[in-house]
Amino acid sequence: MSGERASEERAAEAVLLELERVAGSADTAVTAPDDEVAEVLRRLYLETLGLLGATALPVEPPPELRARLLAGLTGDETQEVEPLAPPVPVPAPPRQAPAPPPPEPLAREIPLRGAAARRPRGRRRLWAATAFLGLAAAALAVWAAYLQSELDATAARLQRAEAHAESAARAHREELAAARGETAESGRRLALVTAPGAAVFSLRPPPGARQPSARATLFVAPDRKRWLLEARNLAPEPPAQDYQLWFVVDGIPLRGEVFEVRPGQTPRLTGEDLPPRTAAVWITLERQGGAPAPSAPMLLAAESSIRL
Amino acid sequence: MAIETPVRPSSSAVDDLALARRLADRRPETLGELYDRHAPALLGIARRILGDAGEAEAAVQETFLDLWSQADRFDAARVSVPTWLVLVLRSRALDRRRSPGGRPTTTAVAQKETATLGADGAAFERRRQRVLAALAELPAAQRQVLELIFWEGLSRGELEERLGLTRETVRNLALAGLKALRRGLRDEIRELI
Numbered sequence: 254m255s256g257e258r259a260s261e262e263r264a265a266e267a268v269l270l271e272l273e274r275v276a277g278s279a280d281t282a283v284t285a286p287d288d289e290v291a292e293v294l295r296r297l298y299l300e301t302l303g304l305l306g307a308t309a310l311p312v313e314p315p316p317e318l319r320a321r322l323l324a325g326l327t328g329d330e331t332q333e334v335e336p337l338a339p340p341v342p343v344p345a346p347p348r349q350a351p352a353p354p355p356p357e358p359l360a361r362e363i364p365l366r367g368a369a370a371r372r373p374r375g376r377r378r379l380w381a382a383t384a385f386l387g388l389a390a391a392a393l394a395v396w397a398a399y400l401q402s403e404l405d406a407t408a409a410r411l412q413r414a415e416a417h418a419e420s421a422a423r424a425h426r427e428e429l430a431a432a433r434g435e436t437a438e439s440g441r442r443l444a445l446v447t448a449p450g451a452a453v454f455s456l457r458p459p460p461g462a463r464q465p466s467a468r469a470t471l472f473v474a475p476d477r478k479r480w481l482l483e484a485r486n487l488a489p490e491p492p493a494q495d496y497q498l499w500f501v502v503d504g505i506p507l508r509g510e511v512f513e514v515r516p517g518q519t520p521r522l523t524g525e526d527l528p529p530r531t532a533a534v535w536i537t538l539e540r541q542g543g544a545p546a547p548s549a550p551m552l553l554a555a556e557s558s559i560r561l
Numbered sequence: 562m563a564i565e566t567p568v569r570p571s572s573s574a575v576d577d578l579a580l581a582r583r584l585a586d587r588r589p590e591t592l593g594e595l596y597d598r599h600a601p602a603l604l605g606i607a608r609r610i611l612g613d614a615g616e617a618e619a620a621v622q623e624t625f626l627d628l629w630s631q632a633d634r635f636d637a638a639r640v641s642v643p644t645w646l647v648l649v650l651r652s653r654a655l656d657r658r659r660s661p662g663g664r665p666t667t668t669a670v671a672q673k674e675t676a677t678l679g680a681d682g683a684a685f686e687r688r689r690q691r692v693l694a695a696l697a698e699l700p701a702a703q704r705q706v707l708e709l710i711f712w713e714g715l716s717r718g719e720l721e722e723r724l725g726l727t728r729e730t731v732r733n734l735a736l737a738g739l740k741a742l743r744r745g746l747r748d749e750i751r752e753l754i
Binding site: 305313322425432435 | 578579582583589592593596597600601602604605606608609617618621622625626629637638639640641643644645647648650651682685688689692693696707708710711712732735736739740742743746749750751753754
């Protein structure tokens, strides 16, 4: 009982002391807790303190506060504004429609004297109208080609924007799924600690153990059957060997799960078969596949549990 | 092989977590979403600590700028987004109150302009009532110590002086109150995580 009380008081007191440091009191990396239990308890007390703020009545912020905040971000030099769509290449110049033979300059149409001046007035008008229509058709063809190229470029831009949006949506869906998974995992762990009657074995290296920085925590559900083991700082096992968990009942180590450690990973094991009257928990390094009884020195051991 | 019936994370907690992660992309609209979700509660807290509306708004703005600048260091395994915001805001507001130009406040000032927040307002109010109920369960001395620590930022030495108690008594009251409050607010804590 005294271990339980001490563990809880340490966590509560550490959080209160953090709170006393007015400036930067919510720095979440103030202290590095020495084990999983302390970490979880510290978090629970932080959340408890945060809830004290909920007694204040909410106040609708003025719209300009939001605008001011976001405007301040725009001036942030570290901000990288990602384009909503990939850069759009400069569209190729519009295809030129085959130009009709250049009409005669209008000036030539109205000579005032000479042979042409003697052409009948009706023919001259017809010729001028034809030339005008030809020019207009050419201009329209050029304009149509330009519009077509603009349409093509816009369609391509939209396609790229759509692909980009789809990719961003996919990334956000994956991110949300990861967040849900992480929260659920965190929730599972915290459910054990917040459940009245849950117990914790805090495994530490015995004096002279080969991995002095290794730690592990075995959470036991209130039904005393379901459990969760989390190990930290265990080195990857040597070739042809595995880590093995032992449940000690009446002084006799009973064979538990065998597990491997990958670099940078936190091994997590769960089970629903904690032997009754388990008083201590050990971890040893055994031959691959496990051993019927411990054959190597203890790497980690917890000789008692604390109840939360 | 599940160890415990999983606690279903509240969609609010998941959304906060996803938004906090997306802050790393440096998109102001993500901060805007977080602001929309939490600014009313934070402004209420800042108004209660500072009293002055302008000062309170400045503290809220600083808090969100802190979140923006520290987004890459935010560790969701160690604290929830709302709690992080509340504790940083509290710290900022107390700093402002203690600064040379800062003014003492009374809670009455902060109670004046409450928000009309629709469904969010109902959720705020439900949580507020549950926390008030949990606080009401505490012995008066424990409640007083916790409130003075949180709302006025008093250190143990200042509490000792204010309440005329020994430092050890202040410590014991704070620890006992906090432990009891944690147990009383188990469901609210689960919602946050």
